[in-house]
Amino acid sequence: MNKELTTIDWQKLARYGLLWGVAAVYVSVIGMIESFSGRSIINNTLTLAQVLLFIPPIAAGYMIVNRKEIMPQDRNSVLMGGAAVGAISSAWVVLLIIVQGAIPGIRNVFINVSPALIEVLTFGLGFAGVFIYVAVTAVLGLIGASVHLLPDRGRRAVYNVVLTLLIAGAFGEIFTQVLRPLVGNVVVRALYTGGALNLVAAVVLVAIAGGLGWYRQENQARYEAFRGEIGTPRQKQVYQYQVAIGIILLLILPWIVGRFLSDVMVTIGLFIMMGLGLNIAIGMAGLLDLGYVTNYAVGAYILGILTTVPPDGSGYGFSFWIILPLCLFGAMSIGFVFGLPVLRMRGDYLAIATLGFGEIIRILAISEWLEPLAGGAQGVLYIPKPEIFGISFSNPQQLYYVVFAGCALVLYVSWRLNNSRTGRQWMAMREDEDVAQAMGINLVRTKLLAFTISAAAGGLAGGMFAAKLGTIFPTSFNILVSINVLSLIIVGGIGSIPGVIVGAIFLIGTPELLREFVEYRLLIYGAVLVWMMLARPEGLIPSAVRKRELKSGVDSL
Amino acid sequence: MSENILEAKAIKKQFGGLVAVNTLDFEIKRESISSVIGPNGAGKTTFFNCITGFYQLTEGRILFDGRRLDGRQTDEITRMGVSRTFQNIRLFNNMTVMENVMVGQEAHLKSTWWGAILNLPSVVKENEESEERARELLNFVGLKGQGDLLATNLPYGAQRRLEIARALASKPKLLLLDEPTAGMNPKETAETTDFIRKLRDELGITILLIEHDMRVVMGISERITVLDYGKKIAEGLPHDIQNNTQVIEAYLGRGAAASATIDL
Numbered sequence: 057m058n059k060e061l062t063t064i065d066w067q068k069l070a071r072y073g074l075l076w077g078v079a080a081v082y083v084s085v086i087g088m089i090e091s092f093s094g095r096s097i098i099n100n101t102l103t104l105a106q107v108l109l110f111i112p113p114i115a116a117g118y119m120i121v122n123r124k125e126i127m128p129q130d131r132n133s134v135l136m137g138g139a140a141v142g143a144i145s146s147a148w149v150v151l152l153i154i155v156q157g158a159i160p161g162i163r164n165v166f167i168n169v170s171p172a173l174i175e176v177l178t179f180g181l182g183f184a185g186v187f188i189y190v191a192v193t194a195v196l197g198l199i200g201a202s203v204h205l206l207p208d209r210g211r212r213a214v215y216n217v218v219l220t221l222l223i224a225g226a227f228g229e230i231f232t233q234v235l236r237p238l239v240g241n242v243v244v245r246a247l248y249t250g251g252a253l254n255l256v257a258a259v260v261l262v263a264i265a266g267g268l269g270w271y272r273q274e275n276q277a278r279y280e281a282f283r284g285e286i287g288t289p290r291q292k293q294v295y296q297y298q299v300a301i302g303i304i305l306l307l308i309l310p311w312i313v314g315r316f317l318s319d320v321m322v323t324i325g326l327f328i329m330m331g332l333g334l335n336i337a338i339g340m341a342g343l344l345d346l347g348y349v350t351n352y353a354v355g356a357y358i359l360g361i362l363t364t365v366p367p368d369g370s371g372y373g374f375s376f377w378i379i380l381p382l383c384l385f386g387a388m389s390i391g392f393v394f395g396l397p398v399l400r401m402r403g404d405y406l407a408i409a410t411l412g413f414g415e416i417i418r419i420l421a422i423s424e425w426l427e428p429l430a431g432g433a434q435g436v437l438y439i440p441k442p443e444i445f446g447i448s449f450s451n452p453q454q455l456y457y458v459v460f461a462g463c464a465l466v467l468y469v470s471w472r473l474n475n476s477r478t479g480r481q482w483m484a485m486r487e488d489e490d491v492a493q494a495m496g497i498n499l500v501r502t503k504l505l506a507f508t509i510s511a512a513a514g515g516l517a518g519g520m521f522a523a524k525l526g527t528i529f530p531t532s533f534n535i536l537v538s539i540n541v542l543s544l545i546i547v548g549g550i551g552s553i554p555g556v557i558v559g560a561i562f563l564i565g566t567p568e569l570l571r572e573f574v575e576y577r578l579l580i581y582g583a584v585l586v587w588m589m590l591a592r593p594e595g596l597i598p599s600a601v602r603k604r605e606l607k608s609g610v611d612s613l
Numbered sequence: 614m615s616e617n618i619l620e621a622k623a624i625k626k627q628f629g630g631l632v633a634v635n636t637l638d639f640e641i642k643r644e645s646i647s648s649v650i651g652p653n654g655a656g657k658t659t660f661f662n663c664i665t666g667f668y669q670l671t672e673g674r675i676l677f678d679g680r681r682l683d684g685r686q687t688d689e690i691t692r693m694g695v696s697r698t699f700q701n702i703r704l705f706n707n708m709t710v711m712e713n714v715m716v717g718q719e720a721h722l723k724s725t726w727w728g729a730i731l732n733l734p735s736v737v738k739e740n741e742e743s744e745e746r747a748r749e750l751l752n753f754v755g756l757k758g759q760g761d762l763l764a765t766n767l768p769y770g771a772q773r774r775l776e777i778a779r780a781l782a783s784k785p786k787l788l789l790l791d792e793p794t795a796g797m798n799p800k801e802t803a804e805t806t807d808f809i810r811k812l813r814d815e816l817g818i819t820i821l822l823i824e825h826d827m828r829v830v831m832g833i834s835e836r837i838t839v840l841d842y843g844k845k846i847a848e849g850l851p852h853d854i855q856n857n858t859q860v861i862e863a864y865l866g867r868g869a870a871a872s873a874t875i876d877l
Contacts, residue, residue, distance in 0.1 A: 476729030487705040496720035
């Protein structure tokens with residue numbers, strides 16, 4: 057069974073290539089390719105659509121080498137296998153091009169198979185483009201496979217280059233806006249044209265990123281040597297400086313990056329708060345809460361209803377600052393009340409019950425019964441922006457500070473609780489409820505506390521959300537909010553506080569910045585989650601314990 | 614104060630048609646080491662679960678230090694001074710050794726969540742004391758310097774000892790050990806036996822054991838109770854139990870009783 061292969065198992069290789077090919081044709085047929093083709097990574101050279109299209113052959117080439125039952129590991133087989141699997145992966149797309157040429161009526165079924173899509177797939181060369189497409193995929197498969205032949209530092213350089221190019225290119229528009237006031241128009245023009253990298257700039261970037269990757273070990277060693285030289289007390293001082301600079305940077309960030317990015321950062325901040333809150337329930341206490349939107353909605357509606365100032369003068373019109381703590385306590389109360397009936401539930405049952413709570417809140421908000429208060433489907437309008445001592449927090453750049461303070465508060469509370477008796481009670485309960493109780497832990501109190509504190513963060517985020525938007529509608533508080541928050545925790549790393557932040561930036565920030573993503577947001581979330589579970593179940597930045605746990609699981613195999 | 618730390622009076626635990634513990638009377642003397650033995654399924658662990666509140670009694674009552682124990686939740690019973698270990702080790706696997714013992718101290722900790730957020734001096738102090746005590750306990754059970762390991766990564770014998778350390782952290786008056794030497798080799802078993810005796814002699818803790826290893830049972834018990842089908846079939850000094858025909862019958866069957874004694 058485990059004998060070494062001497063030749064490539066072509067049949068399996070073909071099947072593997074075809075499987076990846078399905079991904080390529082799928083993203084084409086659902087319209088992702090066409091809508092992504094508008095965004096250039098490198099001017100006149102590479103679009104985001106092509107990147108997406110190139111992922112399957114590269115991935116197929118890269119991953120098939122790890123399949124020892126398909127191919128031997130010598131150099132020639134690797135290169136040959138990579139090229140072959142890449143080329144084979146093009147089959148479905150080629151078929152699509154031929155079929156749409158032969159059957160003009162195909163758009164009646166697959167409405168996204170447009171001439172524009174075919175143009176992208178054939179590089180604008182008509183039917184001859186098919187051969188180029190096959191050739192390109194073969195080369196990409198070869199490249200994917202040959203990464204394995206590189207030394208470690210080479211591989212690091214390649215990863216660096218790919219990541220740098222993608223970020224610098226895809227977010228070109230934003231970099232253009234941000235950099236122009238900072239470094240001047242001349243530099244920006246040298247780098248970008250119409251939001252896409254210039255070819256020359258791209259080459260320079262590749263050189264820099266590649267060089268940094270290639271020499272990373274040396275640089276790191278030099279840094280360690282430097283740290284060793286300056287001794288421990290100075291090290292601490294350096295660390296303090298780093299933290300101070302980081303905080304100052306965060307504080308002036310909105311004025312560097314401008315209004316649009318500040319708005320995105322505010323949204324990310326709201327989700328960081330919710331992520332940290334949900335992390336208390338799921339990550340620390342092990343209570344799978346799928347109705348986190350409840351707390352967000354409660355916070356938003358409390359703030360909305362109590363601060364709104366409609367033109368007819370009917371609102372309460374309290375100050376944002378008085379009501380914000382109320383949002384917190386309101387959400388805590390609801391968290392407490394909803395925690396009561398589910399105290400005895402565990403795992404899946406708890407998840408389903410909380411899922412129901414999320415819906416209850418949405419339906420209550422839209423109901424006729426609460427319409428005099430919550431405005432029914434019309435929602436709450438005319439929510440004023442926060443204001444204190446004559447300083448108004450009206451635009452995103454100012455609101456950023458409100459959200460920043462909120463994040464800091466939730467972060468501090470999470471961090472303190474994580475290393476406290478309460479945190480240990482939660483962890484013990486997560487590990488084994490019965491034994492935790494046998495240790496003298498009052499399960500009722502401990503569970504309710506987890507629900508309540510977790511809810512507080514959601515309420516805070518909800519209140520700020522209402523003030524940010526100025527209007528709230530029941531439709532804003534659907535189950536997708538809960539799913540987004542849960543996804544960002546999983547991607548970041550369950551139980552990991554830095555993981556939540558990274559997850560929020562990645563999952564919430566990316567679709568905000570790349571508008572093309574919005575339409576396919578859930579598809580991409582799904583794909584990312586599946587991939588994460590397979591490749592990195594501990595998350596992007598795993599919590600220390602979780603890392604050890606998964607590692608020890610591997611060791612014991 | 615009565616001579617007995619625990620008195621169970623006519624307790625009965627029934628699961629549907631099955632009577633797991635059947636009108637049992639039971640006493641444990643202060644600072645004694647007693648054992649409960651019996652064939653598999655005799656109701657020993659059920660008896661433990663009744664004492665610690667994992668199960669609620671069907672009938673009867675249990676007095677601990679003169680106070681009613683039955684009808685209370687496990688956490689309350691732990692706070693009263695009864696602590697236990699489990700037949701199949703149940704540590705908090707993904708917490709460190711140190712954290713496991715610190716959770717064991719729950720019954721005596723007072724700091725609150727808001728105290729932790731505000732980082733009050735009293736909370737900091739309690740935390741330090743709790744760590745200090747946990748470290749002492751780890752030294753006591755021979756796990757010095759292993760506090761930062763994950764519990765799951767400890768070897769089997771060490772996990773057993775950690776479970777005892779965790780149970781001791783609640784400063785129990787009565788400690789229930791459910792097969793503390795299960796799965797151990799003879800050397801480890803001998804060490805554990807000495808250790809259990811040390812618990813009683815040095816800390817003055819009353820100990821109740823469930824144990825299958827007759828060498829351990831006969832070696833350290835001052836009083837042995839034999840259960841079969843949830844009923845007490847014999848009680849007394851190790852020597853009496855060894856020669857009790859009913860006990861031999863329960864273990865080996867009727868035919869063997871005539872010619873055998875329980876092997877030492």
